[in-house]
Amino acid sequence: MKNKIAYNLFFLIFFLLTGCKKVIDVSLKNADVQLVITGEVNNLPGPYKVTVSKSVNFTSDNNFPPVSGAFITISGNGITDTLEEKEPGSYFTHRLEGKPGEGYSLKVSVNGKNYNATSVMPEPVELDSLTFTLGRDNDIYPIANFKDPPGINNYYQFIEFANGIKFNNGRGNSVFDDRLSDGRYIKRTLYDDSDDVKPGITLKVQMNCIDKAVFNYLNELSQISGNGSFSSPAPANPDSNISGGALGYFSANTVSSKTVEIH
Amino acid sequence: MKKGFFLTVALFTVLFSFAQQKYTINGTIRDQKTGETLIGATIVLVGNHTYSVLSNAYGFYSITAPKNDYILLATFSGYENDTLKVSLSKDRTLNLDLKPHPTQLQEVVISSRKNDITQTLPGMQKISMTEIKNVPVLFGEKDILKTIQLLPGIKSAGEGSSGFFVRGGAADQNLILLDEATVYNASHLLGFFSTFNSDAIKDVTIYKGDMPAQYGGRLSSLLDIKMKDGDDKNYKVTGGIGLISSRLNVEGPIVKNKGSFMISARRTYADLFLKLSHDSSVNQSIIYFYDLNAKANYQFNPNNRVYLSGYFGKDVLGYSNQFGIQWGNSTGTIRWNHIFNNKLFSNTSFIYSNYNYNISINQANNKLFILSRIKDLSMKEDLQYFAGSSNKVNFGFNITRHIFTPGNIKTSASSSFNSLILPDKYAFDGAAYVSDEWALNDRLKFNSGIRISMFAMVGPGDFYSYDSSGTIKSTQTYASGKIVKSYLRAEPRFAATYQLNDFSSVKASYSRNVQNLHLLSNSTGSNPTDLWIPSSNNVKPEIADQFSAGYYRNFGNNKYEFSAEVYYKNLQNQIDYKNGAQLVANQLVESQLVFGKGRAYGLELYARKKVGKLNGWISYTLSRTERKIDGVNNNNWYPATQDQTHNLAIVAIYQLNKKWTFSSDFVFNTGNAVTWPSGKYEVNGSTVFYYAERNGYRMPANNRLDISATLEGKKSKKFEGSWTFALYNVYGRENPYFVQFQDNPADPQKTQAVQYSLFRWVPSVTYNFKF
Structure with missing residues (x-):
């Protein structure tokens, strides 16, 4: 949070000093096509979804080819559920039920290669309420209020929705851990692009409790996406919890959300 | 091993030198107008042989030569040369006061230039406050750290930044000393200004890696x-x-x-x-x-x-x-x-x-x-x-x-x-x-x-x-x-x-x-x-x-x-x-x-x-x-x-x-x-x-x-x-x-x-x- 404010101040200085920006042409190398797997099991009723897709070149359109014909299972609670491909690249469970405290393992076989991941669903933490604070220029920032359970490491993911739709461009995504906040009553300001949080919309904030590996992945992801900046370290692909060389991640997490109309 | 050999040779040279009758002149060299001591001024004794020395960081010099009549020449960049006859027949103390050159830019300092080819360590560079004063920089705030970035081997950490890299070193591999004290963060305002107010500075020397043995603790340079x-x-x-x-x-x-x-x-x-x-x-x-x-x-x-x-x-x-x-x-x-x-x-x-x-x-x-x-x-x-x-x-x-x-x-x-x-x-x-x-x-x-x-x-x-x-x-x-x-x-x-x-x-x-x-x-x-x-x-x-x-x-x-x-x-x-x-x-x-x-x-x-x-x-x-x-x-x-x-x-x-x-x-x-x-x-x-x-x-x-x-x-x-x-x-x-x-x-x-x-x-x- 303090970094965010420092960052804003930093930019303020620049724009006072005739900063300018323009779109440039850069010629980027084309890397080999990468396989991307994302999957989630949560404590809401299923089915749960796993997607498999491919990377594309920078200059291509944002159409990421789905990968069909994968054989995918998720095991946990003593059962193994084989997922069904209901639309190209999207695979769904049949009977698996996510329970906090349980470990889940994902196996994906595609084109003769195997990819595995495991994730343990943390105990749930309830999001108590949403409040708001006004920033510069009357920007509205939501605050997520919740009690962090003492004595254990907790990792949180926040996802924001305006009128039921996720914010564009990866905005409205953030993560938080209780490394410096263990056991506190936490009032977490979500400093996201305020263009999306404005009067007249219905804002939903979803708070997921995630495990450590998923937190690390999402934390690194947030560092390289959106407003990654000049002062950040050299960007690198986030460390995935999926073995076998795929991009993406697999998360077993709990979900708690609050919805508020903004006037 | 090699070093041991040289030191031994050095020692013998010193011992042999006692064979001749030698005397020492020492003193402090200063600006005549302000009394500021001059760092790195050249003092030369010209006789049958030439003996030269540089004043140290406190303007002190000492020069030893055989008994003889000499011309003593003292020179420093930006100052008029001082020449006097010295008859060396006993040890003596001679403080020198140099007159600043009236128009600082037209300095002709041949001997001290010549010393750059003979005296200095490789990779050492001095930059004068006059130059720092005249080089245009961002916001018109004359700045030591931005001016040294114009020297070879020294790179800017970014536009307008006072951070610098020397010969491929990292920003933290520069030892920055202000009157012998380490300055850990040499920048103001997130790097756009250096912490050094040029008005208060007399001398700036950078050593690009070959620093005197007196200094250490950083890999790539001493400023x-x-x-x-x-x-x-x-x-x-x-x-x-x-x-x-x-x-x-x-x-x-x-x-x-x-x-x-x-x-x-x-x-x-x-x-x-x-x-x-x-x-x-x-x-x-x-x-x-x-x-x-x-x-x-x-x-x-x-x-x-x-x-x-x-x-x-x-x-x-x-x-x-x-x-x-x-x-x-x-x-x-x-x-x-x-x-x-x-x-x-x-x-x-x-x-x-x-x-x-x-x-x-x-x-x-x-x-x-x-x-x-x-x-x-x-x-x-x-x-x-x-x-x-x-x-x-x-x-x-x-x-x-x-x-x-x-x-x-x-x-x-x-x-x-x-x-x-x-x-x-x-x-x-x-x-x-x-x-x-x-x-x-x-x-x-x-x-x-x-x-x-x-x-x-x-x-x-x-x-x-x-x-x-x-x-x-x-x-x-x-x-x-x-x-x-x-x-x-x-x-x-x-x-x-x-x-x-x-x-x-x-x-x-x-x-x-x-x-x-x-x-x-x-x-x-x-x-x-x-x-x-x-x-x-x-x-x-x-x-x-x-x-x-x-x-x-x-x-x-x-x-x-x-x-x-x-x-x-x-x-x-x-x-x-x-x-x-x-x-x-x-x-x-x-x-x-x-x-x-x-x-x-x-x-x-x-x-x-x-x-x-x-x-x-x-x-x-x-x-x-x-x-x-x-x-x-x-x-x-x-x-x-x-x-x-x-x-x-x-x-x-x-x-x-x-x-x-x-x-x-x-x-x-x-x-x-x-x-x-x-x-x-x-x-x-x-x-x-x-x-x-x-x-x-x-x-x-x-x-x-x-x-x-x-x-x-x-x-x-x-x-x-x-x-x-x-x-x-x-x-x-x-x-x-x-x-x-x-x-x-x-x-x-x-x-x-x-x-x-x-x-x-x-x-x-x-x-x-x-x-």
Whole structure:
């Protein structure tokens, strides 16, 4: 949070000093096509979804080819559920039920290669309420209020929705851990692009409790996406919890959300 | 082995010299007008043979020669030569006062130019305050750190930045000393200004790796900055009023010809302009810095002089009263010069240095205060023995106690954060050295030395060791004062100069430097919250071995000088960070590090004209800087961020007449190595970029021209004033600062690269005065 404010101040200085920006042409190398797997099991009723897709070149359109014909299972609670491909690249469970405290393992076989991941669903933490604070220029920032359970490491993911739709461009995504906040009553300001949080919309904030590996992945992801900046370290692909060389991640997490109309 | 041989030869030379009847002249060399001691002035005795010596950092010189009649010639850049007849038939003390040259730009200092080819260590460069005054810089605030970036082998850390890289080293591998005290963060306002107020500075010398054995602790350079002593004859006020900052400097005698003081202060007031803005996001912002340099000295008798000097600087950045960050250095030095006899000079220093930052967040239900600090106390003893006509021996020792406060967090009861005190860490840092400057004959000179450095991290505290994944393997508790880990390292240094003829020479050198303090920084720029950590059980001392050689030649009756230097540097135990490394308030911060090595090599060309109405220099560097870090780019060598293949700077200063002086600088450099995407994919509905290799791309090249004009006002006996008008980035080039990749807002099906630039056409005006 303090970094965010420092960052804003930093930019303020620049724009006072005739900063300018323009779109440039850069010629980027084309890397080999990468396989991307994302999957989630949560404590809401299923089915749960796993997607498999491919990377594309920078200059291509944002159409990421789905990968069909994968054989995918998720095991946990003593059962193994084989997922069904209901639309190209999207695979769904049949009977698996996510329970906090349980470990889940994902196996994906595609084109003769195997990819595995495991994730343990943390105990749930309830999001108590949403409040708001006004920033510069009357920007509205939501605050997520919740009690962090003492004595254990907790990792949180926040996802924001305006009128039921996720914010564009990866905005409205953030993560938080209780490394410096263990056991506190936490009032977490979500400093996201305020263009999306404005009067007249219905804002939903979803708070997921995630495990450590998923937190690390999402934390690194947030560092390289959106407003990654000049002062950040050299960007690198986030460390995935999926073995076998795929991009993406697999998360077993709990979900708690609050919805508020903004006037 | 070789060194032992040379030292033995040196010793014999000294012994033999007693066979002849020899006498010593010693004294102090000063500015006639102000009494400032002159550092590095040349004193030459011309007789059957020529004997020469440079004055030391306190203006002291000693020269020993056989009984004879001589002409003594004293020269210093910017001063008129002093010539007198000396009949050497007994030991004598001779203090010299040089008269400053009336128009500083037209200096003709042939002998001291000649000395550049014979006397100096390779890779050493001095830059005069006159040059610093005339080189146009951003916002018209003359700046030492930005001016040295125009020298070969020295690169800027970014546009407008006072951070710099020397011969492929990192920003934290520069030792910056202000009157012997280490300055840990040499920048104000996130790097746009340096902490050094040029009004208070007398001398600036940079050593690009081959630093004298007296100094150590950083791998790539020593920037040795000496404050003015103050005028010991007259009271004087100088100052300047600029668009965003003002300066005032007062100096004068404490006791005439015996002691003087100097106080210099500077403050920016950009924040006062911010207040005028109607935009609440601007007018509630707080941005300013100030600094204060103060110095006093007193000569108790001809053999004892005491200096007190201090620096205090602070930056304040904030937004209304909700958020604030402050940081600053403070240093203090007490020095005692003692002349034991006409050949032995001693300086004893007690040094204090402190750098801290604090962050405060003051929101209704969320109050937070963070403090971090590094504090040093040092004692240093340096002795110089002017052994004979051909030898000068430097020896001494120093010891420093470091106290690190990595982070103290205090929070209110309703804050989202816990209070947390990371335990202080303690370390001792010591070194003993001896070095010898030896002139074998008129042509061949050797400078050999060895520095033995010791570093010990001591308790109390818990110390951890980690496995390869960064999880704690074992914890050991140490009592107060118990040594956790210590390192003893030998740092040999050797340089040879061979004078080919009256106007050219070649030099070669080898040196090893060891660094035991490491700056952890998650940003490429200067960030006040970057953290200094000591070598420990997990972090090994960084080591650099540098080989360099050069050719030096003066042309046109020494009006022009030219040099070409090559270097190769090998770096061990370099530090990098794991993906997503958590460096802030982390007791286990050492688990976030990865290690590797580096290498750098290059060619530096430098041509300079110091005489005439038009003067200036051209510097060009062709270089390569690479890193090899565990786990990065499949453990292959890759270009470091600061790897810039070509780097060119041209500085020209033209004095039209007594009223007008024009100056300009032009820079061109290859873009930094950067990590850009080589593809994209989708996670949770958003585009994510795929990175195939670290630093596999290049930023576009930079180029820029800056100009300035100085108009001298009417001079009266009492008052002098001048106006300086400057324009930064004359042709308004949008030099790339960083490039961001994102979805095209107009067409979400596409992605785009957006280049951000900082400064186009920044004009400035400054009024300087003196009375």
